[in-house]
Amino acid sequence: MGPEAIRALRGEQSRAAFARQLGVTPLTVYRWELPQAAAQARRPRGRVMEALRQLAEGGQPALPPAPRLASHLSRQELSREENTRLTASLAILQRADWRAAENSLLEMLTSGELRTPGARALASVGLAYAYRWGYEDVRRAFAVLLPHLAEADAGLLPAESVEVHVHSMAANLYASPDGRIFDAGKMNVHVARAEALLRPHHFLYAEVRCQLRMAEVAAAFYLGAPELLARQYGRLEEALAEVTDPSLRLMATHGLAHEAAIRGDVPLATRRFRELAQASARLGYGLLEARSLAFLAQHRLDEACEPDEALALVRRSRVAFDGRLGRSFSFIFAARAEADALLRLGRFAEAETVLAEGNTVAEELRWTPHHLVVQQARLLYLTGRYAEIHQLAHRLTRYTGPIQQPLTRAYGCWVEALADWADGHAQRAAEGFAATHARVLELGGWPYLRRDASVCEVGARAAAGQLPESRAALRRARAILEQFPSAWSTALLHRHEGWLLAREGHLREAREKLEASLATFSLAADLPEAAVTRRTLAAVARAAGEPGAEAWHQQSEEELRRYGITPPPDFSAIITPVQELPSAEAAPRLGAESLGVPFERLAVRGMGATLIQRELVAVLEGLFPGRGPRLEELDSQGHATPLLGEGGEPASEWVEFGDGCGRRLRVGVAGPLPADGRALISALARLAGFALEVAVLRGFAQVEAPLREPEAAPDVPGFIAASSAMRKLKTELAGLSGSRATVIVTGESGSGKEVVARALHRLSARAARPYVAFNCAAVPRELFEGQLFGYRRGAYTGAATDHPGVIRTAHEGTLFLDEIGELPLEVQPKLLRFLENGEIFPLGETRPAQVDVRVIAATHRDLGQLVREGRFREDLYYRLQVVPVRVPPLRERREDIIALARHFVSQLTPEGQEPPQLGPDALAALVAHPWPGNVRELRNVIERSLAFGALPAVLGADRLRITG
């Protein structure tokens, strides 16, 4: 656009007014109007040119209100070489090869080869992108981008080709999961500015648009605005359809997977996270794989998977990201799933540690505390720390951070109600749960809290004696559960409903509900909740005056204490039976408690629906041999389709049951049956129904390969693993074989940490490369660095020859750092640097050396304690905790004792002699001993017993001479 055209456009307006309209200075307008030959003359370009065109067409220039501090400086476009170099880095970013992209961009920035401000800004945007999306390091990303935001404001950057990216990145950083940076207002401003610059012909048009939608989705989520979120999801989906960049596609799809989760569609969310984990693994996108696995673990728990499966997923999640989940927001979600699984296994102390770590990260990020609150409240409730539940509620209701504040406060209300319930104030609790429900309704969305609050309300109302209100709450809870199914919450509802029925005096029905609850908790391997439910069953039996119920009740309380659970408030004193309990003949007690083996067989965890059906028929065949049990499915008209079992006599006794998910089935057996036969079939059919319900909810209904670790690990010579704990450990080690992740092995002295490290090496892809062990306690402090990192001759007095150092010796193999707790403080940063980027600085050398080594560290000390005492660096501690492996003490895995003893006998018998047998008294003595010195002590005992005199054919207890 030439000077005349500009002057014509300006018309009667002053230059200042015209300039204001376009967001430039009057001086710029003056220069536009100079004849083209004049030295000071400038031509309008980019965004401003677009605005002028709009003015020429009679419209208003749609410019965002951007401050222009120095628009007299030119917006110099990128040179062709710069363009080529930056485009190459972009391709690396798209492949999600973050480390390579980071290296190449940093190199460009530091080498000075990028001469224009625009090129430097674009390289920084690339870096920020890698930090944000590759490592979830929002703060670093922000620091890198910030100077270029100022340049954008000053009008120093080419608008369409660079500024648009700066704004899009800024929008995504302001919409990031860091409460100190998150700012929805600023996010909106940058989205608007980017939109104003974005043109459909832009070379990354679809990608930038998708990134802007991602920022909006994230902001709506962090604000906790479900309706806005639903709208933004729709727009994101639309924008995603145009995108081809593979890593960006995955990021946006991750956002969409949350959409299903937030709506409460757990099966869909599970599927999406599973697919995402697989796709991210294929692309090598570690962070996203890790995040998807962490979320998958949580959703699988909601579907009542085995806690071990969830723990394995969390572990895989950490491995996938090489430990970088360390201080990021994804860590909080991994911690939630892990704590949840540990709680279900009754491992309270470990759950507490995990929750504490998660909370520290949340505080650092000013993240809402509510994501960990359900697990934390459960832990406090089960362990009887009721005063702390009140404190927790207080923390939630006082949360002032920007992330999901109203929802956080609603959680506070729920926790307060739980605290009231724990204190025995049932009515106050009921009101609290109802108030929570009402608040969540007001907020719109958030089905999980709605579900939890309404399920709890049923029990609280029943305990408060408000029976009609409890029934109403029950109807509400059922409706919510139908919409948002969860096997675990269903089990909890069954328990509360059991209370209600007991209070109404329907003791038999109450027991049925409680048994249903017990069956589901058992299937979900939730040991504490199963124990609590057993105690409720006993309490109901006692209140009904059943013979033997008192003893049963006591036993159930003892069981709770064994798990470290404080018996929760017992409201059974208020139960008055109005309905006779059935006599033994009419309906013998054939619940989960008394079915023994058949129950175990039907309740095998992880069994798919088809297998459960087959088991049911097989169990019946075992109980009633030759009676031709069969299974049929009934349609809505009552027509039967045979499923399993045929031939033989026609069945005479049929029992109908449902699978909890709308299907009706029936099992039949040919008569005549023994007196309790029919009751037995009914009880089994009911259990099969629960098992099917859980299988369906778990998503095992269809044949599918669940994400599990391989069942059996290959044998490692010399590594004895007879107990289930050690076999599991070996499987875990095999699962880590392809990974380079640092492993830390903990366990008491002599428990076999070094043996585990060796086994890990032999199972890994590095088995053919060196395995080097280095004991940190055995090297004098002053020689430490040289021994570890190597030195050049003359690097210090006494260094007579070059020394490669143990790290270099282990190149391409494994380095075992024993007694890592003894590592001198001054060496710790150097080891950390090596763990982070594989670089070492040998003493006396001027350049770093790159080494490829997998590190396995071991300690029998509490590293956390050393950190607190300032003797171990916290950053190194976290870097080492990537994959923690605990070797249990021998007393916790007695099945290993005999296998190990036999192994040592044959290993230590001198060559050419026949190894003696271990006599029965020797075996008994070995198994009874507590082994404070663990496997090493056992080995010594065997060695000593073989050392004296001629070898007997049978080694007796007297010869073993176990001391202590």
Ligand SMILES: Nc1ncnc2c1ncn2[C@@H]1O[C@H](COP(=O)(O)OP(=O)(O)OP(=O)(O)O)[C@@H](O)[C@H]1O
């Ligand atoms: N699972 C196992 N199979 C075979 N031998 C074992 C096993 N576990 C331990 N041992 C043997 O027990 C002894 C002690 O094991 P190891 O040195 O690995 O223990 P550690 O936990 O590393 O001890 P420390 O903490 O004192 O270093 C060794 O002789 C080792 O061979």
